[in-house]
Amino acid sequence: MSTEELKKEELTQEPKKQSEVVSYLIFGVATTVVSMVVYGVCNSVFEMHYLVSNIISWVIAVAFAYITNKMFVFKTRGMGFAQLKREITLFVSARLASLGIEEVGLFVLVGMMDWGEIGAKLVMQVVVIVLNYIFSKLVIFKK
Numbered sequence: 001m002s003t004e005e006l007k008k009e010e011l012t013q014e015p016k017k018q019s020e021v022v023s024y025l026i027f028g029v030a031t032t033v034v035s036m037v038v039y040g041v042c043n044s045v046f047e048m049h050y051l052v053s054n055i056i057s058w059v060i061a062v063a064f065a066y067i068t069n070k071m072f073v074f075k076t077r078g079m080g081f082a083q084l085k086r087e088i089t090l091f092v093s094a095r096l097a098s099l100g101i102e103e104v105g106l107f108v109l110v111g112m113m114d115w116g117e118i119g120a121k122l123v124m125q126v127v128v129i130v131l132n133y134i135f136s137k138l139v140i141f142k143k
Contacts, residue, residue, distance in 0.1 A: 020073060024136075027068040028129045035061035039121060050117050054106060055099070062095045065132070074141035087140055094135035098128045 035057045042053035066088065070076055076087070102124045109120035 020137075021133075023073045024069075024133050025129075027065070027073055028133070030068065031061050031065045032125045032129065034064050035125065036118075036121065040118075043117065050106065050110060051103060054103065054121070058095070058099050058102075062092065065095070066091050069136055069141065074136065076141050090140040091136070094132065094140060098131045098135070101131065102128050 038060050039053050039057035042048045042056050043050055046053075048056070069091075070087065076083075078084075105124040105127065106117075106120055109115040109123065110117055115123075
């Protein structure tokens, strides 16, 4: 490919990249809402410990995030067993890593620094959204 052809290809890819980031942010916010609602119900309504509430909210949010990331953000259409197994394994592994980071962050912010639980959860959600985008873009749904 010539330099001119490469530049044209880069220009056509730029709107796709921006659209992907915007979609990720939209569905990241939706996943955060799912996570926060489930967390709030578990923590406030059922009076579960904040770390247990976080794990339950995580499980539900991860299922929601995988489906929306696959279908609407990164648009990987393959539904073969091998591809789904690979994606789900990597997705859950990456989310487990970010869950560990979130749990430690919550423990530090709530348990050690005496922050409010909801405020700490919101702060950690921002950290998790950034980490999860990096994992998804570079490892899980790479093309």
